[in-house]
Amino acid sequence: MEHTPPPFFKRGPAPVVRLAFFASLSIALLILDARFRYVDGLRDVLALAAYPFQKAATAPITAARRVAEFFVTQERLRSENTALRAELLDAARDAQRYRTASAELEQLRRVTEMRARFDRQTIPAEVLYTGRDPYDYKVILDKGRQQGVLAGSLVVDEDGAIGQVTRAHDLVSEVTLITDKAQAIPVQVVRNGLRAVGFGAGASGMLELRFLPANADVRNGDELVTSGIDGSYPPGVAVAKVVRVERDATQAFARVVCRPLAGVDRSRYVLVLSGAESRPPYPVTESPRRGTKAAARAGGRSGAE
């Protein structure tokens, strides 16, 4: 590659020039994507190109699972059936209670002229596969914009919240799990209504409540639900249980570690709670300052979407 080829062997620009061109293009894309999110259109097109590979890669596993499901024993089916019937009865009772309660609530709201709560659309979805990247915690769902999934929706399984839709493509969507370091979820302690923000703790699979004063009333075993005050999540969805509270006299904030209730990294079938409530615009403040990167990104995710 050292010698320059004679002009009749020319094969376009020199490799170094090409390298510089493509490298700067990549870096420009990275900056545009990380800072401004300008390239979501391009990402949609590329995601569509990757879709057949993703489908083909997961197809044999799905098929194997179907076959395995076909050959379950009679006994297991029967015991499962019994358990499910019992659960259904429970659920039916709860549903009855919920219906009366929500009717009552509706009436009360009307009386106090409060805005009726918007019932969210729920979209059942299946986890296609987990993101390849070992650095963050994402899963890809098999439902996208065409099925009504919107970016910013909460994703739950039967036990509680597992994450938030951070990107909705046409046919698939990308969910950032609540254990991701950059993901924040506004929560409330069921016992006393204390509000806090839960951040993912990364590899440990836990959540952390940050910015709680050292004397905050949080105990081991407290249950946390979504508070719903940010408007993008519905209130009252179970999130986590407090497993450890460390109060250090030298630090202003308590360290609260919680374990997610849902099978964040296990669930295969999930529900997307789509659609946001209409609420008055946020009051105008001075231009937002950039805090730590993670906090800014997390705030942007849960606040703006």
Place this chain on the structure above:
Amino acid sequence: MAPNKPQHILLPARSRTIVASFAVALLLMFLPWPDMRYVPDFVALVLVFWCVHQPRMIGLGIGWVIGLVADAGNGVLLGQHALAYVLLAFFSISFSRRILWFGSWYQALHILPLLVLAQSVVLLVRLVNGAALPGWQILVGPLLGAALWPFLSWLLLLPQRRALEAGSL
């Protein structure tokens, strides 16, 4: 090290083979692996292979586009695999004459630093973007990838070789 072994003259590579190998590599990349850190980057391996063996057909541009598809499919920041694969293609093409001179295990020793380079570009992008360090396991992928190289070379050269043997009968 005896580079003067008798060598068969290979048939020219068909573009069908190249497209198919990239498709299979992407497929392997998108398989739902339990822990991605131990999985070699198949796409990078195939890219290095074709850059070394067919530097006129496969180059930086194709590496860049495939990197973008890998980025979008994995749902990561757009451009990180693209950048890694462009560097990978550049160095593979620059060293292709040298690498081809060696036997396949010595070739694998040349491939290892290339794969580590690609991995560290991705890692660097993630670190700049505020991710935590993933630990030493991140090196397992490139090591396995380099160990796969002799098998991969044998497999991908098969279509060019088999036709020759059939003809010589």
